[in-house]
Amino acid sequence: MDGATAEAVRGAVDRRESLSGLDGFAGEIDGRLVRDVLGRYPLFSEADDPTTWGFDPNDLANPDPMPAGHARDASGDTELWTLPEPDLYEDGERAVATVREAIVDSVDAVAGSPPIGFSGGVDSSILAARLDGPLYVGGFEGSHDIAAARSAAAALGRPLRVVEFSHADIERGIPEIVAATGRTNPMDIQIALPLYLVAEAAAADGHDRLALGQGADELFGGYAKIANAPGDHRVEAGTVRGAARETVRTLPQQLERDVLALRAAGVDPVVPLLADRVVKAALRLPGEWLVDGGERKVALRRAADFLPAKLHSRDKKAVQYGSLLAREFDRLARQAGFKKRMDDHLGQYVESLRPE
Structure with a gap:
């Protein structure tokens, strides 16, 4: 087991x-x-x-x-089990207090000092504020994630290990991700590859675990498709809360991909923001405590009052974009002769690098 x-x-x-x-x-x-x-x-x-x-x-x-x-x-x-549908919080202060207690207890319960995959957003900053492990960020030179992580690490008074990606990393990493996960969808590869490369660096430094802020966007309303419900074609739900629950149900496929990629790199993931107590607290949040106007992850940000003020409102880009890996992935595909006018040019590029 x-x-x-x-x-x-x-x-x-x-x-x-x-x-x-x-x-x-x-x-x-x-x-x-x-x-x-x-x-x-x-x-x-x-x-x-x-x-x-x-x-x-x-x-x-x-x-x-x-x-x-x-x-x-x-x-x-x-x-055997379905996602529960608990009663919603009626009191905002109680909601924030319960979320705070859940995330603090779950993060503080992490044993040892695993390294942290750190993008500088509120999710990974919660981990960095409460765990002592070294901080790792990955991306191409000039990427949003590296700049944001440097700024956030400085605000937290923590050193930062920067893992700079190269085109060679993409070219060798694609077949390794395909082999580890069995997936060839370009989006899956673009999401898994930055995690894989950071995990590789952590493993090379002697670590066998990597702490990540996974799950916070799904649970607490961090995605634009949740904020834009019911007008976003990517979700079927008619409300913000419904869109969040719909997105939570996508976690099993995402986690399967990410866990397999991380293990192939030599580490096991540690995901305290996906602990049962955090999930229970998040599922009770009404829509206005997920998204309020232009602000996403409202309750989580309020709960993270132990962070420096400048980090409360930090947004992050999806890892494939924040690291610039998606941009360079596309650049390499076009350089290899797979032009954008071609049908599924990125998928054809992946297939060209697929292990025999």
Whole structure:
């Protein structure tokens, strides 16, 4: 069992408790496979034989991803847990206080001093303010993420390790990400590759874990598609809160990709903002405590009052854009002869570098 003891998982199964305080798990128990409701740990079985399984798809001939919140055995998949729908907070001060307590307790509970993937945004700054591990940022020279991380690290009085990317990193990294995750979608590659390269640097420095602020944008309303609901074509929901819940349900696929990429680089992710207690607090937030006018992640920013004031309002760009990796990825594709006028020119570029 990955992430928890078999006894603890058995209790969550028996109670059908989706957020039981275990903060994620995946593996076999009592003759069937189980994966937690947010899919915080990847799990696969052979497509035609669920008794043959593993945490790495490369260990299987024909891996079939295990859906989050389900059990799997010879009879098929059975849903055990769904995302809860708790009553919403009616008092704003109570909402912020509960979120603050949840994030502080979850971050402070992280054992040791893992390095932190640091973009300079509010999510990673919460980790950096409370954990002692070294800060790592990755990107191309002149990228937004490197500039923001330098500014935020200075505000926190922390040293910063800058991992500068190169075109060679992209060219060698694409087949490595494809091999690790089994994915060839260019967007998946562009998101996973910056994480992979930073994790590689941390592993080379002797670390076997990397703390990340993953989950905060989904849980607390950090995406434009949540703020723009119901007018954004990327979500079906008719409200900000509905769009946030819809986005939370995309986490299992995202986390599968990211965990596999990080493990291939030599580290395991540490994601305290995806702890059950944080998820419980976030799911109770009404829409106005997710997005208020032009401000996103309202409750999280208010809760992070232990940060320097200049960091409360910090926004961040998606990692593939903030690091400039997406721009340079496209540049390399065009230099290799895959022009924008071609159908799926980035996908064709990925295929050209795919391992035999």
